Amino acid sequence: MKFNTKTIHGGQEPDLAYGSVMPPIYQTSTFAQSTPGGHKGFVYSRSANPTRNALEKSFASIENGEFGLAFGSGLAAIDAVIKLLEPGDEVISTNDLYGGTYRLFTRIFEKFGIKFNFIGMEKASNIENYITDNTKLIWVETPTNPMMNIIDIKTTAAIAKKYNVLLAVDNTFATPYLQRPLDLGADIVMHSATKYLGGHSDLVMGALVVKDKDLADRLYFIQNASGAVCGPQDSFLALRGIKTLHIRMQRHCENGKAVAEYLANHSKIEKVYWPGFKSHPNHDIAKAQMNDFGGMVSFTAKGNNYNEAIKIIENLKVFTLAESLGGVESLAGHPASMTHASIPKEEREKIGVVDSLIRLSVGIEDEEDLISDLKQAIG
Numbered sequence: 001m002k003f004n005t006k007t008i009h010g011g012q013e014p015d016l017a018y019g020s021v022m023p024p025i026y027q028t029s030t031f032a033q034s035t036p037g038g039h040k041g042f043v044y045s046r047s048a049n050p051t052r053n054a055l056e057k058s059f060a061s062i063e064n065g066e067f068g069l070a071f072g073s074g075l076a077a078i079d080a081v082i083k084l085l086e087p088g089d090e091v092i093s094t095n096d097l098y099g100g101t102y103r104l105f106t107r108i109f110e111k112f113g114i115k116f117n118f119i120g121m122e123k124a125s126n127i128e129n130y131i132t133d134n135t136k137l138i139w140v141e142t143p144t145n146p147m148m149n150i151i152d153i154k155t156t157a158a159i160a161k162k163y164n165v166l167l168a169v170d171n172t173f174a175t176p177y178l179q180r181p182l183d184l185g186a187d188i189v190m191h192s193a194t195k196y197l198g199g200h201s202d203l204v205m206g207a208l209v210v211k212d213k214d215l216a217d218r219l220y221f222i223q224n225a226s227g228a229v230c231g232p233q234d235s236f237l238a239l240r241g242i243k244t245l246h247i248r249m250q251r252h253c254e255n256g257k258a259v260a261e262y263l264a265n266h267s268k269i270e271k272v273y274w275p276g277f278k279s280h281p282n283h284d285i286a287k288a289q290m291n292d293f294g295g296m297v298s299f300t301a302k303g304n305n306y307n308e309a310i311k312i313i314e315n316l317k318v319f320t321l322a323e324s325l326g327g328v329e330s331l332a333g334h335p336a337s338m339t340h341a342s343i344p345k346e347e348r349e350k351i352g353v354v355d356s357l358i359r360l361s362v363g364i365e366d367e368e369d370l371i372s373d374l375k376q377a378i379g
């Protein structure tokens with residue numbers, strides 16, 4: 001089955017009870033048993049729920065994995081991955097990272113004796129310098145948020161294999177439409193399904209996908225034991241969103257390209273971060289591991305001026321000022337005060353998240369309306 005068919009049919013079959021084509025929303029916490037242990041595969045909805053199961057199969061299918069797990073948020077999915085580790089274990093992570101992931105690593109898990117190294121991975125060979133006997137996990141986000149750096153998944157996977165370390169990739173920005181980390185050698189793919197997979201800014205959800213049965217069993221144990229699952233209504237909405245992932249992504253990419261090129265040619269714009277530019281430092285890697293370049297674009301105005309950035313953001317009319325990304329509607333964000341406020345200013349600026357940086361999640365509206373909105377906002 002090809003990707004554009006998997007989004008619609010992957011792991012899905014008509015419901016066994018009445019043949020409904022869309023999976024029913026099994027809005028129940030528990031399931032009747034005929035005798036203790038006499039059940040039809042479902043016992044209690046934290047452990048498993050048919051609507052969530054349908055979604056988990058869809059996640060696995062679109063990422064070319066074997067096992068999918070759905071969580072109550074992207075961070076709950078990351079939390080489950082880190083719970084595979086023990087005190088004393090070390091993690092090597094991308095330094096340009098979603099702010100909430102950084103907060104979870106440093107404010108929650110460091111307390112439990114897990115050590116995190118945040119490093120630049122634009123040159124994958126740099127990772128090897130940080131591997132010790134205690135390294136158990138490499139955490140990669142690519143493209144990174146919000147600087148749009150690209151990390152070579154295949155090379156990183158080879159390093160992980162060499163040292164017998166797990167590689168997890170946060171694939172939220174790219175989605176499996178653009179890049180499939182398991183095919184490139186990663187062990188775990190993670191998503192904030194809140195973003196492109198759901199695609200309509202109407203739910204909060206996380207996903208993990210793996211190929212290995214043993215790893216899947218360990219993660220299922222954590223999912224059930226810690227209990228950060230999503231409900232059946234949200235599972236249904238996510239399944240519905242995934243059915244149009246491929247056509248939404250196609251338009252996100254087209255509009256993203258148009259916006260990036262418009263900004264790059266604008267006299268009042270200083271820098272534009274988008275992996276589709278030939279001048280992007282890792283453009284060749286992006287071209288090799290992605291099918292297109294996505295709808296996320298970051299930029300700074302000339303003079304690198306905070307007030308100028310805020311003025312542009314406030315002037316935007318079609319783009320909405322809001323947290324999050326990946327929905328059908330275009331959003332603008334100010335990472336330094338919003339998504340990345342939980343990262344200390346010094347750390348932030350080291351990786352380029354200056355106070356004048358604006359991040360756009362380019363939606364699937366008409367391209368002309370998006371460009372003219374930027375035109376009037378920048379002036």
Ligand SMILES: *Cc1c(COP(=O)(O)O)cnc(C)c1O
Nearest residue numbers: 073074075098145172192194205
């Ligand atoms: C939003 C986001 C997360 C966190 O996901 P939630 O669903 O908000 O918990 C993690 N990684 C990336 C890249 C994100 O954009």
